[in-house]
Amino acid sequence: MLVRRAFLATATLALALALTGCDSGSDTDRAAASGPSVIAPGKPGEANRTLSAQDAAGQRADDDTPNSADVAYARMMIQHHAQALKMTELAPGQARSTAVKGLAARIGAAQGPEIKAMQGWLATYGKDGKDGQNGGHEHAAMPGMATEDQLDQLRAARGKAFDALFLTLMITHHEGALSMAADVKAQGNNVRIEEMADDVIAQQTSEITRMRGMQ
Numbered sequence: 549m550l551v552r553r554a555f556l557a558t559a560t561l562a563l564a565l566a567l568t569g570c571d572s573g574s575d576t577d578r579a580a581a582s583g584p585s586v587i588a589p590g591k592p593g594e595a596n597r598t599l600s601a602q603d604a605a606g607q608r609a610d611d612d613t614p615n616s617a618d619v620a621y622a623r624m625m626i627q628h629h630a631q632a633l634k635m636t637e638l639a640p641g642q643a644r645s646t647a648v649k650g651l652a653a654r655i656g657a658a659q660g661p662e663i664k665a666m667q668g669w670l671a672t673y674g675k676d677g678k679d680g681q682n683g684g685h686e687h688a689a690m691p692g693m694a695t696e697d698q699l700d701q702l703r704a705a706r707g708k709a710f711d712a713l714f715l716t717l718m719i720t721h722h723e724g725a726l727s728m729a730a731d732v733k734a735q736g737n738n739v740r741i742e743e744m745a746d747d748v749i750a751q752q753t754s755e756i757t758r759m760r761g762m763q
Contacts, residue, residue, distance in 0.1 A: 617735035619675045621728060621745070622666040624690050628728065629659040629666075631693060632721055635702060639714065644707040647762055648714060651755070655718070658751060662744070669740060692724015715759045722752040722759075 632655060639652035670676040694702070694717050705713050729745035736742060 612737055612739045614673055614675070614738040614741065615736060617732050618738040618741040619670070619673075621732035621736060621741060622670050622675070625725070625728060625744075625748070626663050626666050628690055628693065628721075628725055629663045631699075632656075632659055632718070633663075634699070635694070635714065635718060635721070638702060638710070642706050642710045643714065645711045645762070648711045651758065651762070652714070655755065662747075666744065669744075690724060691727045692721045694721065712763070715763050719756055719759050722756050725752050726756075 636652035636656040639649050643649045643652065667676065698713075698717055702710065702713050702717060725748055729748040733742055733745050736745075
């Protein structure tokens with residue numbers, strides 16, 4: 549009889565622990581599912597929205613519709629890359645260092661196709677126009693852009709003076725691109741734009757390191 553009572557007591561305790569564990573797991577799952585709310589940037593002209601963590605995760609997985617940050621990034625990075633191409637086009641006739649000439653050629657070979665890819669992306673989503681935005685304002689707002697005076701100095705420079713100024717301006721230019729890429733990764737919603745930003749970060753971080761070693 550004592551053995552039977554001991555067996556029943558042990559079984560009851562085990563069942564209670566199992567039920568408690570299940571309830572605890574459910575509470576944990578519910579807490580994880582609720583999580584903090586998330587601010588989702590709206591499409592151009594639309595207000596931001598507040599989503600639960602679960603809704604935000606589901607929306608991100610299922611909907612990568614471009615938002616205003618994605619569109620602005622593509623438009624501005626096209627202009628940003630275009631200035632870099634103007635700078636690299638000067639190198640073959642004005643640089644003294646073969647390393648600088650080679651670097652300029654690599655930058656040009658990479659950024660030309662990137663411009664076409666971003667133009668194609670904008671066309672795909674019907675965003676190739678400016679939608680009434682001021683292109684000059686966008687140009688002035690972009691980090692790392694050389695001024696017209698700096699470009700004039702680069703056009704006039706030759707030999708070692710060109711090499712030094714080119715590296716200084718291009719490092720600053722690349723650092724600006726990294727800032728823009730980091731911003732769109734934090735604020736954008738489109739997977740393709742995020743991939744483009746990742747490419748910019750990987751490539752231009754490497755080039756900055758190389759250019760600093762050449763100074």
